[in-house]
Amino acid sequence: MKPAAYKATPKLSAQASRALLEAVGGVSLSEKRRRELAALAETARQAFARPLPAKAHGH
Amino acid sequence: MAIERDRLSLRHIRDVEAKALHPFICGRPQLDEFLRADAHNYDAHGLTSTVVVYAAGYGNPVAYFSLTADSVHLSSGERTELGLPFDAPISYYPAVKITKLAVVSPLQRSGLGKVLIELICGIVSTAPFAVRLLTVDALNLDAVLKFYARNGFLENLAQSKERQGQKVRDSILMFKDLYQ
Numbered sequence: 038m039k040p041a042a043y044k045a046t047p048k049l050s051a052q053a054s055r056a057l058l059e060a061v062g063g064v065s066l067s068e069k070r071r072r073e074l075a076a077l078a079e080t081a082r083q084a085f086a087r088p089l090p091a092k093a094h095g096h
Numbered sequence: 097m098a099i100e101r102d103r104l105s106l107r108h109i110r111d112v113e114a115k116a117l118h119p120f121i122c123g124r125p126q127l128d129e130f131l132r133a134d135a136h137n138y139d140a141h142g143l144t145s146t147v148v149v150y151a152a153g154y155g156n157p158v159a160y161f162s163l164t165a166d167s168v169h170l171s172s173g174e175r176t177e178l179g180l181p182f183d184a185p186i187s188y189y190p191a192v193k194i195t196k197l198a199v200v201s202p203l204q205r206s207g208l209g210k211v212l213i214e215l216i217c218g219i220v221s222t223a224p225f226a227v228r229l230l231t232v233d234a235l236n237l238d239a240v241l242k243f244y245a246r247n248g249f250l251e252n253l254a255q256s257k258e259r260q261g262q263k264v265r266d267s268i269l270m271f272k273d274l275y276q
Contacts, residue, residue: 042196043193046166049254053255056253057168060273061276064273074218077215077218087104089105090105090151
């Protein structure tokens with residue numbers, strides 16, 4: 038039998054939930070981070086549009 | 097050799113023929129086998145979506161990653177509005193799980209993995225639905241855990257303590273906040 042390809046994320050324990058809330062709860066998206074994510078998204082979009090290397094085959 | 101972002105081409109698995117995936121070897125047979133034998137089926141049935149990575153100068157795929165919608169549920173005692181500064185009685189954070197990420201052996205330690213994490217951040221952040229966290233069940237190996245830690249992932253606290261207590265796990269759940 039094959040191993041699972043991936044697992045469901047289990048509900049966090051109380052301690053882990055508190056740690057996550059402390060790390061994430063009060064944070065909203067800053068303009069700086071919004072711009073970073075937008076730039077990364079554009080990079081990804083360009084990579085999807087870029088032709089494959091000349092030697093790539095099977096497409 | 098470092099590979100720069102602007103030398104990469106990405107293709108969804110459904111646009112890549114199976115024979116093009118046969119040469120892929122990353123050194124972990126389960127990851128190689130998944131790409132060659134299972135990735136198309138998992139995509140076709142809506143289980144996990146795989147992106148194949150090409151690089152200029154390389155005729156075969158150099159990496160791949162797979163993504164699946166996920167959620168991170170808090171324990172019932174901690175559903176205190178997610179710590180938000182407004183009333184939002186939500187019990188989980190929306191997330192995307194990196195179910196697979198692999199780089200061919202010759203390009204490991206080239207920085208390509210870091211680039212892929214960055215591209216994943218960009219891809220999921222542009223979806224017209226909310227995603228706050230990336231999750232990954234990282235192989236419980238120092239090199240793998242350090243890779244994700246270097247790229248902004250934090251270990252699930254409970255599992256981290258268990259690991260320190262010598263409990264053996266195959267994988268460690270880790271999170272990355274897209275907003276930080």
